[in-house]
Structure formats: C-alpha cells, structure tokens
Amino acid sequence: MRHKVYTREHILKAAYEVIAKDGFTNFTARNVAKKMGVSTQPIYLEFKNMQDLKNTLVETVYEDLKKKVFSVEHTGDKLMDLAINYIDLSQKSPKLFIALFIDNYGGGKLMYDQAYEHFRHTIHDHEEYANLSEEHLKALHTGIWISVTGVAALMSSGVIEPTRQQIITVVQQTIDSILAIEAKKQENNE
The missing domain is CATH 1.10.10.60 (Homeodomain-like)
Known part of the structure; x- marks a missing residue:
C-alpha cells in the first residue's frame, strides 16, 4: 500500500x-x-x-496577495492603488482580512512588517517620495495604514459605504497631511 x-x-x-x-x-x-x-x-x-x-x-499569503491583489491598478498612482487594494481585500475576503490584519492572534507585527517592505518597494521609484528619509517613509506608511484600516473596518461592519472617489479623497488627504507635517518638521530642523 x-x-x-x-x-x-x-x-x-x-x-x-x-x-x-x-x-x-x-x-x-x-x-x-x-x-x-x-x-x-x-x-x-x-x-x-x-x-x-x-x-x-x-x-x-502576503506574497500571494502582493501578486494577485495589491498589484491591481486603479488610478495609476501606485501608492493610491495599494491603499484601494487593501480596502478591496477587506470587502472581498473579510474573514481573511481580519485574520491577517486585525485579529490579535493573526498576522500582527509580521504582516505589518511585510506590508511596510512592500510599501517601500512600491513607492521606491515614485518621484514625489524619492527624497523622503526612512523616518518620513515610516510616518507616511503608518498614517496611511491607520487611515485605510479604519475605512476598511468601518466598511466591513457596514457603518460606512463610501464611493471609490471618497476613498481616494480620504487617502489623498492623509498622504498630503503627513507630507505637510513631515516637511514642517524638516523646515524646523534646518
């Protein structure tokens, strides 16, 4: 046998x-x-x-998500597309999303670290972000992460139903605010 x-x-x-x-x-x-x-x-x-x-x-799973989910183009702006794809994942596969990104016993820090490396790689060649220090990149990633996780969680629980354009506006305002804060910090240090 x-x-x-x-x-x-x-x-x-x-x-x-x-x-x-x-x-x-x-x-x-x-x-x-x-x-x-x-x-x-x-x-x-x-x-x-x-x-x-x-x-x-x-x-x-993260490698698979990078290839099949996080690489989908919507706007042509890789950073914006990454945020939209993260939110889309929360809507298409809510249990998986919660398990990987929200659950205490889930992906946790390992998933966050994977996401940060992917984020760095994604915006690496983006002219707008080319001169950002590691500290500024981390601030940008953390701010976007908080913003899109909040939107994703609220959408998943049925509290809000934003349009794609409203999502883009929220993400863009987050990016602009963080970049402005970081620029101000840099000005004050000079």
Missing part, C-alpha cells in the same frame, strides 16, 4: 483554508490536519511547531 505524501504546500493550503474560514481563532494542528483528513504528524514533520507554520503561512 502506498502512503500519500503531504508536502509543505498541501499543509499550507489546508492552513490557509482554516484561517480563511475561521481566522486564527481555531488555528491548531488538529484543525489543519482535520482539513487534510490526516493526523497531525505530517504537520510536525514539515514545521518545527505551529508558530513556524503560522509565520510561513503569513509570509506565503
């Missing part, structure tokens, strides 16, 4: 299905194994522990 071999990819796919349905609340070896119809043994043969599986899953 042949044994079925479960690869990292099989385990990651099952783990993804668990978080897409239930978030990280029920993210256990038993639930991932149940999704695959096997014991937990293959999971622990491929991953050191559940934290290793979780970290690998978050990184894998």
Whole structure:
C-alpha cells in the first residue's frame, strides 16, 4: 500500500483554508490536519511547531496577495492603488482580512512588517517620495495604514459605504497631511 505524501504546500493550503474560514481563532494542528483528513504528524514533520507554520503561512499569503491583489491598478498612482487594494481585500475576503490584519492572534507585527517592505518597494521609484528619509517613509506608511484600516473596518461592519472617489479623497488627504507635517518638521530642523 502506498502512503500519500503531504508536502509543505498541501499543509499550507489546508492552513490557509482554516484561517480563511475561521481566522486564527481555531488555528491548531488538529484543525489543519482535520482539513487534510490526516493526523497531525505530517504537520510536525514539515514545521518545527505551529508558530513556524503560522509565520510561513503569513509570509506565503502576503506574497500571494502582493501578486494577485495589491498589484491591481486603479488610478495609476501606485501608492493610491495599494491603499484601494487593501480596502478591496477587506470587502472581498473579510474573514481573511481580519485574520491577517486585525485579529490579535493573526498576522500582527509580521504582516505589518511585510506590508511596510512592500510599501517601500512600491513607492521606491515614485518621484514625489524619492527624497523622503526612512523616518518620513515610516510616518507616511503608518498614517496611511491607520487611515485605510479604519475605512476598511468601518466598511466591513457596514457603518460606512463610501464611493471609490471618497476613498481616494480620504487617502489623498492623509498622504498630503503627513507630507505637510513631515516637511514642517524638516523646515524646523534646518
């Protein structure tokens, strides 16, 4: 009789299905194994522990999101498109969005760090942001992150239903405000 071999990819796919349905609340070896119809043994043969599986899953999912979701063009402004795509993800896949970006047990700091690196890479060649220091880039990222997460959360809970143009306006006002504050700081330091 042949044994079925479960690869990292099989385990990651099952783990993804668990978080897409239930978030990280029920993210256990038993639930991932149940999704695959096997014991937990293959999971622990491929991953050191559940934290290793979780970290690998978050990184894998973020790479997938970068290619399939965060790269979609809407306005031609890469920074604006990134913000819109983040909000769109919250609407198309609310449970996944919450699991990755909101849930205490979710992607958390790892997801935030991945998002920051992607943000830096995305705006790297953007003339408007070319001369920003690392401190200014972090301030811009944090401000946009807070703004779009707020919009996404309020939309997901049905509290607000902004148009695409209203979303663009909010994001642009956030960007402009942060850049103005950072420019003022720089002026005061000179």
